[in-house]
Each structure stands twice: as structure tokens, then as C-alpha cells.
Amino acid sequence: MDWFPLWNSLRIALISTILIFFAGIFAAYYIAKAPRAVKGILDAILTLPLVLPPTVVGYLLLRILGPRRVVGRWFLKMFALRLTMTWWSAIFSTAVVIFPLMYRTARGAFEAFDRTLSDAGKTLGLSNVYIFWRIRMPCCRQGILAGTVLAFARALGEYGATSMIAGYTPGKTATISTTVYQLWRTNDDAGAFRWVMVNLAISAVVLLVVNMLEGRQKRRGKG
Amino acid sequence: MSLEVDIQKELGDFHLKSTFTIDKGIVGLLGASGSGKSMTLKCIAGIEKPSRGRIVLDGVTLFDSERHINLPPQKRKVGYLFQSYALFPHMTVRKNILCGLHAVKDRAERTARLNEALHCFQLEDVAEHRPSELSGGQAQRTALARILVNRPKLLMLDEPFSALDSHLRLQLQIELKERLSEYGCAVLMVTHSREEAYHMCGAITILDDGRLGPIRKTKELFADPGSFTAARMTGCKNIARAIKMGEYEVEVPEWNVRFMTKNAVRDDLKGVAFRAHYLNARTAANRFPVRYVGEMEEPFEWILLFRYAGQNPESPPVWWRMPKDARPQHFPEMLGLAPVNLFLLYDDS
Numbered sequence: 249m250d251w252f253p254l255w256n257s258l259r260i261a262l263i264s265t266i267l268i269f270f271a272g273i274f275a276a277y278y279i280a281k282a283p284r285a286v287k288g289i290l291d292a293i294l295t296l297p298l299v300l301p302p303t304v305v306g307y308l309l310l311r312i313l314g315p316r317r318v319v320g321r322w323f324l325k326m327f328a329l330r331l332t333m334t335w336w337s338a339i340f341s342t343a344v345v346i347f348p349l350m351y352r353t354a355r356g357a358f359e360a361f362d363r364t365l366s367d368a369g370k371t372l373g374l375s376n377v378y379i380f381w382r383i384r385m386p387c388c389r390q391g392i393l394a395g396t397v398l399a400f401a402r403a404l405g406e407y408g409a410t411s412m413i414a415g416y417t418p419g420k421t422a423t424i425s426t427t428v429y430q431l432w433r434t435n436d437d438a439g440a441f442r443w444v445m446v447n448l449a450i451s452a453v454v455l456l457v458v459n460m461l462e463g464r465q466k467r468r469g470k471g
Numbered sequence: 472m473s474l475e476v477d478i479q480k481e482l483g484d485f486h487l488k489s490t491f492t493i494d495k496g497i498v499g500l501l502g503a504s505g506s507g508k509s510m511t512l513k514c515i516a517g518i519e520k521p522s523r524g525r526i527v528l529d530g531v532t533l534f535d536s537e538r539h540i541n542l543p544p545q546k547r548k549v550g551y552l553f554q555s556y557a558l559f560p561h562m563t564v565r566k567n568i569l570c571g572l573h574a575v576k577d578r579a580e581r582t583a584r585l586n587e588a589l590h591c592f593q594l595e596d597v598a599e600h601r602p603s604e605l606s607g608g609q610a611q612r613t614a615l616a617r618i619l620v621n622r623p624k625l626l627m628l629d630e631p632f633s634a635l636d637s638h639l640r641l642q643l644q645i646e647l648k649e650r651l652s653e654y655g656c657a658v659l660m661v662t663h664s665r666e667e668a669y670h671m672c673g674a675i676t677i678l679d680d681g682r683l684g685p686i687r688k689t690k691e692l693f694a695d696p697g698s699f700t701a702a703r704m705t706g707c708k709n710i711a712r713a714i715k716m717g718e719y720e721v722e723v724p725e726w727n728v729r730f731m732t733k734n735a736v737r738d739d740l741k742g743v744a745f746r747a748h749y750l751n752a753r754t755a756a757n758r759f760p761v762r763y764v765g766e767m768e769e770p771f772e773w774i775l776l777f778r779y780a781g782q783n784p785e786s787p788p789v790w791w792r793m794p795k796d797a798r799p800q801h802f803p804e805m806l807g808l809a810p811v812n813l814f815l816l817y818d819d820s
Contacts, residue, residue, distance in 0.1 A: 367518045368557035370544035372571050372621055386561045 252419050253427040254446060256335055260410075260423065261403035264342040265350075269396055271343075272350030277380070280358045298348035302408025305344055309413050313340060332413050335421050341409035346399040353398065357391025358384070397458045401451060472657045474625055478514055478524030478534070480507075487511065487681040497651060497658040498686060499672030501665065501704050507681045508661040509554075512627045515659070516551045517544035529624055550623030554630045556614035558602035564613050565589070565598045571621040584620055592616040607635040608643055615647070619654060626651070628660040632667060644670045665706050669693065677704050699816055702744040707814070708790040710744040721815070726789070727781030730757045733810040742816040745808055747774065747792035752799060754807030763802040764788050773798045777806070 279290050297305050313320045313331040323329045331337060361384055369379040385392065407425040414421040416430055424447050431440040473494045480487040487507040502508045513519040515526055515533070523536040528549065533542045558567050568588055575581045589595045592612040602610060611631065618626065631647065632640045648671055651658055662668050668675050668689065675692050677684040679700040696702040702710050713721045715736045721743055722729045730743060760780040765788065767774040773795060776788040791806065 362555075362557070364553045364555060364557040365559060367513075367516075367544070368551065368553055369559075369570070370518065371516050371547070371549060371551040372617065373545045373574050374570060375545065378573070383559055387559075 249442065250419070253422045253424045253443065256338075256421070257404055257423040257425070260335070260338045260342055261400055261406075263336075264339045264346060264403050265396060265400040267339070268343050268347050268350045268399055272347060272395065272399070273354045273392065275351050276354035276358055280355055294351055295348045297344050298352075302341075302345060302406065302410075303412065306341055306409035306412030309341055309344065309409060313337075313413065333415050333417070333421065335414065338406070338410045338414040338421065338423065341413045342403045342406045345406050345409055346402045349402055350395045350399045353391050353395025354388070357388035357395075360391070361388055394458070397454060401454050404450060404454075405447070472529055472624060473527075474515070474529075474657060474659070475525070475527040476511070476515060478511075478521035478526060480510060480514060480519070480521045482510070485681060489514075489678075489683045491676055491683060491686055493657055493659065493674075493686065495657050496673040497648070497660055497671055499668040499675040499689070500659060500661045500678055500683075501668045501675050502661075502663060502678035503704075504663055506678045508663075508678055509629055511678070511683075512551065512629055512659065512661055515547075515625075515627065516549050517542060517547050518551075548622075548624045550618035550621065550626040552611075552614055552618060552626070552628045552631055554633055556602075556610050556634065558605075558610060558614055558617075560602050563599050563601055564594055564605070564609075567602070567613055568594075568617045568620060571617040571619075574621070588616040588620045607639055608646075611635070611643060611647075615650070624656060626654075626656055626658045628658065630662055631660065632662075632664075640667075641670075647671070665704060677701050679704075696744065696814055697817060699742060699744075702814060702816055706746070707744040708747040708792070710816070711742055711786070713740060713743040713816075715740045719810075721813075725783050725786040726779045727783065728757075728759050728779050730808065730813050731810045732813055732815060734815060736815060737817065739817055740815060741818060744814045744816055745812050747790035749812035750789075750791045750806045750808055752803035752806055754809055756807055756810055757813070758805050758807035760804055761789075761806045771795055775802065777802075 275294060279287055279294070282290065310332065311317055315321065315324055315330055315332065320331050323331055331340070365383055365387065366379050369383050370376075374383075405425055406423075407429065410423060411426050411429070414423075416422055416426045418430075422430070424443055428440050428443045428447070431437075431443065473492065475492045477490045478487075479489075485507065487510055489507075489511045500508050500511065510519060514521045517533065520541060521534060521536070524534070525532070525536070526534040528547070531542075532538070532540050533547050533549075534540060559570065562570070565585065568585055569581070572581045572584055575584065589598055592615065594609065594612060594616060597605060597609055602613070605613065611634075632643060635643060644667065660668075660671060662671075672689055674686050675689050676686040677700055684698065684700065692701060693705050696705050696707065699710060711723045711725045713723045713730075715738060716722045716729060718735050719732050720729060721732060721736055721740060723743060761777040762780065763775065763777050765776040767776070771794065773793055775791045775793075775798075777791060778788050782789075
């Protein structure tokens with residue numbers, strides 16, 4: 249059995265989760281502080297990928313990154329770099345699709361954060377950077393951790409937009425979910441089933457890890 | 472040490488206007504909830520921005536809307552004890568206090584000051600505990616230690632006892648007062664409780680609906696409130712509008728009585744007030760026929776409610792309060808009030 253799809257899915261999911269971890273948190277932090285009207289509009293735009301069908305996301309991404317479109321053409325001309333149909337093209341589609349998950353859970357956590365804690369930090373002379381990373385983030389870590397894991401799990405399973413922007417090339421852009429579809433489509437039922445089992449195993453491990461982390465945190469909170 | 476505040480803040484329909492100067496001791500900001508007490512403290516701390524005005528602490532301008540000065544809270548050297556204490560829940564007592572020592576770069580000095588604080592505030596035994604494992608008193612001491620290791624020029628206390636059980640409150644008031652007098656910085660304390668203000672503060676200013684009254688010595692304020700707001704906030708139960716009749720005589724239309732006063736009445740008299748326990752059946756002065764209308768029993772006192780014979784039926788009954796063992800067997804027909812116990816009320820300013 250060729251394990252490339254597993255390796256490819258994992259690296260795509262990992263890289264896009266890391267990118268979205270920071271992007272989601274900073275978007276959440278600044279939008280939670282924004283004036284109401286701005287908040288509503290930005291919130292709607294940033295949450296859109298969650299409710300759009302992944303194929304629509306894929307289509308829109310192709311409209312931007314495709315070799316004959318604005319950004320894609322520019323990259324091709326300047327760096328002779330094609331943005332679509334490579335393994336890392338899937339990072340674009342995955343990142344866009346999982347961004348709302350990270351952003352919304354982080355925003356929920358930030359909004360539940362007790363403002364007096366950051367106010368107290370300020371009056372104690374702590375810098376805003378310190379307050380953000382050492383007080384706000386640890387206090388919100390449960391929500392942020394949940395968002396990260398959810399985003400990672402969703403990234404592993406991303407199919408629609410990925411298949412449009414990265415396609416399915418065995419050994420090059422194949423991921424677990426595109427492989428399952430390909431194998432099933434070509435009547436290789438046993439092959440599809442093997443990958444389904446692999447996917448189930450990974451998801452189960454991820455969720456178990458979350459439960460363990462939460463349990464440990466609860467015990468630590470109580471001392 | 473001196474603090475000058477002259478600020479205004481608009482928040483929707485609410486207008487806050489605070490003007491005062493304090494130099495030392497514990498000054499109380501007494502007001503009902505929603506009167507703008509915490510907002511005043513937040514403006515001084517720099518957490519909220521006043522709409523306009525000026526705040527000067529020890530010659531350093533913290534805020535000046537005309538000169539566009541607005542120091543960040545980190546640079547103001549103002550300690551703020553939050554109502555909830557705002558301890559960082561994921562840090563131990565030791566780490567919480569270390570947050571107040573962040574500016575001290577020398578490691579040896581930092582450790583020395585930490586250990587001194589743990590010792591002074593009797594927190595050595597709980598140094599490795601998290602805030603959720605502390606008692607109310609320990610939490611308050613931790614929060615205070617964390618602020619005072621930072622050596623603020625001004626300490627502000629926002630309802631410092633409201634998070635505590637009532638039996639702990641008095642004990643902690645005594646303890647806190649002692650600590651603060653040792654530390655010796657100016658303290659501004661916000662409270663809605665007149666008992667707390669009386670116990671803790673040498674001087675008090677009353678905040679009513681966003682307007683701040685003058686700072687007065689606590690004893691004097693309770694002995695002669697001087698305005699409706701002050702009479703109410705210091706716990707006067709019997710307050711009524713009044714008209715000047717003579718140099719030492721006032722009429723209270725609501726109660727249909729005329730009282731003799733001890734002090735000369737000014738022309739701009741607005742009302743009178745007296746405390747519920749100053750009434751007496753044997754006092755000859757200001758003695759008028761009364762009619763019993765009801766009673767309330769308290770743990771150690773009786774409150775008897777009555778009306779003056781000619782009292783307007785719309786106006787609420789008058790309170791007469793006495794210790795349990797001093798309750799008369801029969802409700803007297805007449806009650807008197809010594810002129811010295813009648814407060815004269817003028818405009819709030």
C-alpha cells in the first residue's frame with residue numbers, strides 16, 4: 249500500500265492549521281474589539297466559508313489563483329510558479345475552509361474572557377503583549393484548543409475545494425479523502441475501505457487526545 | 472502625594488462629573504450602584520477615557536484632554552483593587568504577586584520583595600496555591616500584595632469587601648485599614664455601604680447620579696449631612712422638605728409640624744432630616760402628637776412606624792428606632808426631638 253496520501257493529508261492539515269491558528273486568533277482578537285457595524289460585516293465575510301459549499305470555495309479560489317487569473321498570472325510571470333495543481337495548493341483551500349472554525353471558537357473564547365483580568369494586568373504595569381500571551385491566551389486556552397483541534401480534523405477531511413484546486417494526481421496531490429473517492433469511483437472497494445479505516449483511526453486518536461488534554465486541565469485547575 | 476481630578480464622561484444618557492482633590496489618608500467615594508463610582512476609578516486608572524478634563528497625580532499629568540495627554544495605565548503608577556480581585560486564575564499566588572514585580576529587573580531584589588510580600592501578607596502557606604483554592608481573605612490579601620509590591624503612588628479600592636461573607640467583612644476591614652495605614656499611600660475607596668465608609672475612611676465624598684459632592688470629614692458628614700443626598704446616603708430614614716419660618720424655626724408641610732432648630736436657619740433651606748433613633752417620648756422640645764401605624768422587628772432593635780397627627784396621608788410614615796429592651800410598653804401619645812438632632816438640608820453643592 250502506498251502511504252503517500254496519508255503523509256500528504258497530514259502535512260497539508262498541519263501547515264494550514266498552524267497558519268490558521270495565528271490568523272484566526274488575531275482576527276478574533278481585533279474583531280472582538282472592533283466597533284459594532286464593522287464587526288458585523290467582517291464577521292459575516294470571515295464566516296462565509298463555513299456555510300458555502302466547498303466547491304464554491306474551490307471555484308472562487310480558482311478565479312483568483314488560477315494561472316490565467318490576477319494573482320495566479322502574476323506569480324507565474326514573476327516566479328514561474330504555478331499556484332494550482334501542486335500538493336501545497338491544497339493548503340490554500342484547506343486554510344480558507346477551516347479558518348471560520350478557528351476564528352469563531354477563538355472569538356467566543358475571547359468574548360467570554362473577563363476584561364478585568366486584562367485591566368488588572370495593565371494597572372500592574374504589564375505590557376499588552378505579555379497580557380495577551382501570558383494571561384488572555386492561557387485563560388482562553390480551552391476554547392482555542394478546541395478550535396485548533398476542530399480545524400485540524402476538518403483540514404484532514406477537506407475534499408471539495410481541495411480536489412478542485414489541487415486535483416488528484418497519485419503520488420503528487422492525492423490526499424486521503426481524494427484517494428477514497430478515486431478508489432471507490434474505480435471500483436477498488438477494498439482500497440477505499442482501507443483508507444476509510446485509516447481516516448477513522450486518525451480522527452479517533454485526535455478526539456481522544458482532546459479529551460485527555462481537557463481532563464488534565466480540569467485536574468490542574470482544581471490542584 | 473496629591474491627586475487632582477476634574478473630569479467629565481458621557482456614556483449614553485449618563486453624565487459623570489467628578490471634581491476633587493485628595494492628598495492623604497483613605498478617602499471614600501460613597502454612592503448607590505450605577506452612580507458612576509467605578510467609572511471614576513477607571514478613568515483615573517486609565518482603563519476608561521474621560522470625555523474631557525484633567526487628572527494630575529503628584530505633579531504628573533495622567534490625562535489632559537486639551538493637551539492631548541493620555542498616559543497608558545501601565546505608566547500611571549495607580550494601583551487598582553478590583554471588586555472581584557481579578558487574580559489570574561492560571562497562576563499561583565506566587566506568580567500572581569510576581570506580576571506586580573515585572574518592572575524589577577534585578578532577580579535578587581525581585582525575590583526579596585516577593586518573599587517580603589508573602590511574609591507581610593501571611594501568604595507563605597498558600598504561595599503555591601491557585602486563586603480558586605483561596606479563601607476570600609487570602610484572595611484579597613493576594614490581590615493587595617500584588618498591587619503594593621509595585622509601589623503605586625495611589626491605591627484605589629473598588630468595593631473591596633463585597634465579594635466576602637458578611638461575617639468576614641468587619642474583620643477584614645480592620646485588617647485592611649491597619650495595612651493601609653502602615654503602607655501610607657493615598658487611598659481612594661469606592662463603596663455603597665455607609666458602614667464600610669465610616670469604618671475605613673477619614674473623609675468621604677458622595678456621588679449621586681454622576682455628580683460628586685464635596686469631600687468632608689467622615690464624622691462631620693454623619694453628624695451633619697447638610698443635603699438630601701448626604702442624609703440619604705448616611706442612613707437618615709426621616710427626610711422631608713421644609714420651609715424657613717424664623718431664625719430658629721422651620722415648618723415641615725408634609726408632616727404638618729414646626730420644629731425649633733439649634734443652628735440658625737439659612738434662607739435657602741430645602742429640607743430637614745433626623746435619624747430614627749433620636750426620637751424620644753420624654754424630650755420636651757419639638758414634641759408633637761403621633762399615631763402608631765406599624766412596626767418592624769430587627770435582630771437587636773425595634774422600628775416603630777408612626778405618623779404625626781396632621782401628617783399628609785400621601786407621605787410615608789416616620790421611623791422610630793430603639794434597642795429591644797428600650798421599647799415602651801404603650802406607644803406614647805407624643806414624641807419629641809432635641810433641636811440639636813434636627814439636620815438642616817440645603818442644596819447638594
